[in-house]
Amino acid sequence: MGATTIGALVGGAIDSMSGDDGNADGAIIGAITANVLKVVVPIAVTYAIGWAVLRGLGEIKDQVFGEES
Known part of the structure; x- marks a missing residue:
């Protein structure tokens, strides 16, 4: 089944x-929410991974070259 x-x-x-009342309005809201998600x-997730990689690279640079003031 699809996410929608x-x-x-x-x-x-x-x-x-x-x-x-009926559950049609909840179904519509659920379908819209699924598409937004x-x-x-x-x-x-892409932003979080990129941020973690850049932060890790900064830490490695500080360890190799020493921290900047």
Whole structure:
């Protein structure tokens, strides 16, 4: 199943727990959230890895050449 479908199912299930009305609006919100997360999560992970690599390279440079004041 695609992320959009799973997001719609989870959103619909959460919305139906309240018992107010149908679960269509929860399914729509879940599908939109899943699509946003498909874009945001890879960007955030890439940024975090890049930041960690640059910080590690800075630490290695400081150890090799000595810390700068």
